[in-house]
Amino acid sequence: MSTPFEPNPAVAVPHIRVREPLRLRFTLLWCVLLFVFSSSFFLLRYLESFEYAEAVSRQKIAKEELLRQWLGLKGASLRQFADDYSQWDEMLQFSREPDERWARDNIEVSLRNFQSCGAWVYRKDGTLVYSIEQGLPKDVHAPVLTADLLREQFTRERAEPFFMASCGSLFELRVAHLRTSADNERTGEPHGWYVVARHWGPEQFQSLSVLTQSRASIEFGAAPPVLIDEGERYQLAHPLGDARGGTVAWIRLHCGSQDIAGQLDHDWVQLLIFSSFVVITMGIIIACLKLWVISPLELIGRSLAQGDARPLADLEDDRGELGHVAQLVRQSFDQRRLLEAEVAARRQAEAALRQSEASLLKSMEERAELARNLHDGVIQTLFAAGMGVGGALPLLTTNPAEARERLEKSRLMLNEVIRDMRSFLSGMEQQEPEGGMAGALARMAHHMQGIRSFTPVIEIGELAEDELSTEERAQLLYISREAISNALRHGQASTIRFTLSLEPSGILYVIADDGRGLPKDGDLQPGHGLANIRSRAGELSAVLEILPAPAHGLVLRILIPIEASP
Helix, strand or coil, rough: CCCCCCCCCCCCCCCCCCHHHHHHHHHHHHHHHHHHHHHHHHHHHHHHHHHHHHHHHHHHHHHHHHHHHHHHHHHHHHHHHHHHHCHHHHHHHHHHHCCCCHHHHHHHHHHHHHHCCCEEEEEEECCEEEEEEEECCCCCCCCCCCCHHHHHHHHHCCCCEEEEECEHHHHHHHHCCCCCCCCCCCCCCCCEEEEEEEECCCHHHHHHHEEEEEEEEEEEEECCCCECCCCEEEEEEEEEEECCCEEEEEEEEEEHHHHHHHHHHHHHHHHHHHHHHHHHHHHHHHHHHHHHHHHHHHHHHHHHHHHHHHHHHHCCCCCCHHHCCCCCHHHHHHHHHHHHHHHHHHHHHHHHHHHHHHHHHHHHHHHHHHHHHHHHHHHHHHHHHHHHHHHHHHHHHHCCCHHHHHHHHHHHHHHHHHHHHHHHHHCCCCCCCHHHHHHHHHHHHHHHHCCCCCCCEEECCCHHHHHCHHHHHHHHHHHHHHHHHHEEEEECCCCEEEEEEEEEEEEEEEEEECCCCCCCCCCCCCCCHHHHHHHHHHHHHCCEEEEEECHHHCCEEEECCCCCCC
């Protein structure tokens, strides 16, 4: 009886012919691949003509969009220059009482920073208060704004930039209404105009030419220019509007698509080279298949046909893939052990990665908490100290005693900042405040007097304070500091009342001021301060309400629930 490893003489083993079928199949495969490649070659060449037209069209759209974005970016600094300086109380005072020294230190110095060539200040009645031009070429002067044009700009809710021609040159102008700094919505009555201008010289068009990789030029006139479109050479035009909604000039871009055509020819050469490479490679592959695949398969077929492993003796010494077939069974067990070790190593790496992600998340949370504490504590105190120093400087000569008192307050506030910073660094920012919440609020109110003088009214119930934890006291003090800053800076409050009481529903903390209260629309402007107040109230699981005061002012109500005793 024969074993599975010995040939059975009773069973006839058919003769397997390998050479002719494999050779024939590889030959047919080579022919099919060559046909497919040749067809693809000519099809790609045919489609390249359509791709060229689409590429030129995309290039036109991209350059038009690039031109619009460039105009927007160039006008952004001029708009910022006009808007920032027009809503400045000192500028409003300057329009009433001109001061050449102030204008030299504030307007003239800023012209170069905002890439401007001139600035003009007009009163509401059209009287020119101040004007300056600098950096203009010889015999070139900025355009003069007429009274009618100023009145047209005055009637608009928000003036837009426009262009004007003067002395054969192009100027971009921006007109902004003079308003008080408190008129954030720009809804109040304007008090005059602030006009700034930029000269569009050769350097402007040179930068545009470099950006769009074309030649930029300017053509004055309202009628659109005649554009040339000759395939590889084409032109684009963009209008520049005047003060009355018309067109004063056109920017013309002389573009070319020679790079696309050159790329098309270059692709054709590359395609030819690639085709030759493919043909040579296919020939080499056929020869290698004969030597490394077909011949070893013939030996394997002969071995299978004869039922004898001796024909494979030469293959076992071969370093190729087919030479390793006889060794795969023995090596499979080794590979299994290696695979298990690799799986264990990957599990360890995943566990380490999860631990690293948890550490990173904790670090980010600690960083966010530190930034919020700095904003609500140190930054507010620094702001108050800066306001105190700024208010003391004008009093150094007129009232030295009051100036010394304000500087002393600022010094104490800076010492408070140093103490807070040391607390942050030592991780003890939530210690029990000296004198309880009443003492902490009194010191806080004293420090914040540098922003604006006000009267604090502190009513802290002892029973309510005893119910608060150290964490809850610290959070309420942070909220108080932010509320004081907002009431003084934005509400112009003169009295701020702090009340902590124990209610049946929980601990109620109320901060009320007699400032200007909510805006007319009833919505507070979002910012870091309001976001921090909401975040801290959420950490206390408290109910936060921001309401208008009965007469005027703002009321901040924080209700901290108390867990019932079991």
